[in-house]
Amino acid sequence: MKNKIPALFLLLALLISSPANAQTFGAQTATLANGMEIIVIPNHRAPVVTHMVWYKVGAADELPGSSGMAHYFEHLMFKGTKTIAPGAFSQTVRALGGNDNAFTGRDFTAYFQSIAKQHLPKLMEMEADRMVNLAVPPAHFISEKNVVLEERRQRTENDPRNLFTEQMRSALFVNHPYSRPVIGWMSEIKIYEWDDVKKFYDTWYAPNNAYLVISGDVTLEEVLPLAEKYYGALTPKDLPSRIRPEVPPANGRAHMNLYHASIKQPSFQRLYIMPSAAMNEKDALTLQVLEEAMSGGSTTRLYQSLVVNQKKATGISMSYDGSALDYASLWISATPALGVSLEELESLIDVEIAKAVQNGLSETEVQDAIQRLQDAAVYARDSVAGPAMIFGRAVTTGSTVENVENWTDNIAAITTEEVSKAAQTYLNPETPWLRPPVTGYLLPEEKPVQEAEE
């Protein structure tokens, strides 16, 4: 391959985008001839890098009946290739003083290592190798399935909060793969075989379905020849389209109760379906500001009203995450003060929401929220791994490098009127967006049904 590099390198250099104005992160981008996209976020404070490969495939791309396969497959990626023994990938990273891991989302699967910059070529060599040469010995295939089943037992079956989240999601994201847990349903994890998993790998793992994202003490100029050498040699594939049905509109209001022995303190949960940044970038930004204005710390209205003034809750939070190829969600969680029922707490939360819907938010609330969000972006810029995470997540959920770079400016441009309008559009219980939220009460175990009287 060496003879080919200079010519390709010249071609690739033309694809490098050089943003004209100052950006938050100063990310540099390029695309290899085989379609693999590269994002480099230079940060020269220390001679270290975070190297990530993000695949545009996640739990929402699994076939019906094969839930959890993307995550299980992520585990298998550590179990050996034609030339690297099971476990040797991570051992090598650790021997070089680095650390590595991976994670699976609904829309992406990501692998990452943080290490001293001189070891970048070795990481790329190994990461490119497992993109195409995976060869898991059957014994590991079986034992890793038990690892995943145990992971599900511990994190979900034995954790009522996660169990309830899973069940509330399944009631909200009707007809859509986001209704499935990323780790998969127990009965389905058990049944898929190596052939199914291999097909998943053969279908989705390809350079043209991946982003290489590197942050730290490098520049695109340094990265590009290495990327071309290791990843550029891989053959692209014909990729299938990602099948994502629509969530049908509904008007039935859903409420769920989960009674569980290990719950000591009841809690209130509410899950709304919301537009994602991929669906509506402007509204997603506005919802970020709305969330921050209503519940970004102890000075904001939800905490002030329910915890400080009325003393009806010991905690309350609202959280919107717009990073999704399809639908996003907004959670409200609250813990009642001693002696306060969840019904009472819910009605008081509904009053706060009605106020926001009817009266909007104040200029001060919105401007303070924007300031806090911008401050957080400054902190994010200083980390080595953080920016790689931010860019990888954005581009694999339908957003762009430009949107990330311009995020602080775009957030600053959101007006109080827009935030108030978003409250009206997305939080009004009389006119829910797409479908009403699912409300959940997580409760200590008890006998909720009256005994027979005879």
Next chain:
Amino acid sequence: MKNKIPALFLLLALLISSPANAQTFGAQTATLANGMEIIVIPNHRAPVVTHMVWYKVGAADELPGSSGMAHYFEHLMFKGTKTIAPGAFSQTVRALGGNDNAFTGRDFTAYFQSIAKQHLPKLMEMEADRMVNLAVPPAHFISEKNVVLEERRQRTENDPRNLFTEQMRSALFVNHPYSRPVIGWMSEIKIYEWDDVKKFYDTWYAPNNAYLVISGDVTLEEVLPLAEKYYGALTPKDLPSRIRPEVPPANGRAHMNLYHASIKQPSFQRLYIMPSAAMNEKDALTLQVLEEAMSGGSTTRLYQSLVVNQKKATGISMSYDGSALDYASLWISATPALGVSLEELESLIDVEIAKAVQNGLSETEVQDAIQRLQDAAVYARDSVAGPAMIFGRAVTTGSTVENVENWTDNIAAITTEEVSKAAQTYLNPETPWLRPPVTGYLLPEEKPVQEAEE
């Protein structure tokens, strides 16, 4: 084809099953060489027949994102073949003094005609023709889509009861195609194209994926040469397996409220997931008896307690349908008496259920229920079309001809202990089977959320 008939006929005659003992319907069965199965239920009271073709494909076999295709396709089957003009199929049936129609379920699609027996060959000729020669003109493809969309508007969007049923099902049958409405989601009906529909037809419509079920004034001996002539000439296909994921267990109790302007009278609904006859034949029979014992008319305990004695409801019913390839369901519906809240009604229904779970049912209740069920079977036998419906539905949902024939004997064998045990197993709210039921309140429109106070 004529020369081939005698030899094939001989072969086929060997496949005819002749039940040794007296059966309820006296059904006769055979299988054509191409895999098409035949059930004939003779009834010689009048010189008429009901001719049905049942395909082993339904709404639950649709691909994600293509809900409603089985039903839409059923409409298109009336829109012409290579030799029969759009609409001419039904016109021909009517011109011969008969009537025809079709229906789509989750596990099957069925086409039927009732007509004087001498016209059976013509029906078979036309039905066999559209099994393989469908050729729908594009204009009809488009106009029929509007017919289906309008059907959904009228029957679902504008009918809060059906809308609520749809939404309760989607909350119960998590991760399973039974969560989808047979007619499909509006947004998905709109998008499939002729190529998708043609692929559905090419995949599933084949003689080896169909049952021919004929009831009325014929015998298998008369039917077989005709069936061989018309259907036996068709080529079988390689059929895909039917992908049916499992419903994952859950313990969160779901409650839904639907407020709707056209609801004048509130109602209580509860939907349980239950084993089907295909899953557990014995338990399905027992659940039929349990349902009949608890709510089979005005003398049974639910009606007596809630309507007659306590006067808290004006109506109450329990209904179990075990005909499903996968999961079955049990509904409880009730209408409160004037001034009774749905909360109060629900707690009283829960008391009745708790009594059945804890104390079981009485010998008299169970024996009376069995008698009523057996009486109903006798009536069913006398109808012409009824038996064809019963057999077609049974065999396309995983049951057998033998089970239908022996149904009255099998029902008679159910004991009071078994019925009481079924109440404990399937209705106990403390230990739900697989997952708790979804409870629904259908309510007149109102503002359920408190207004802001300022």
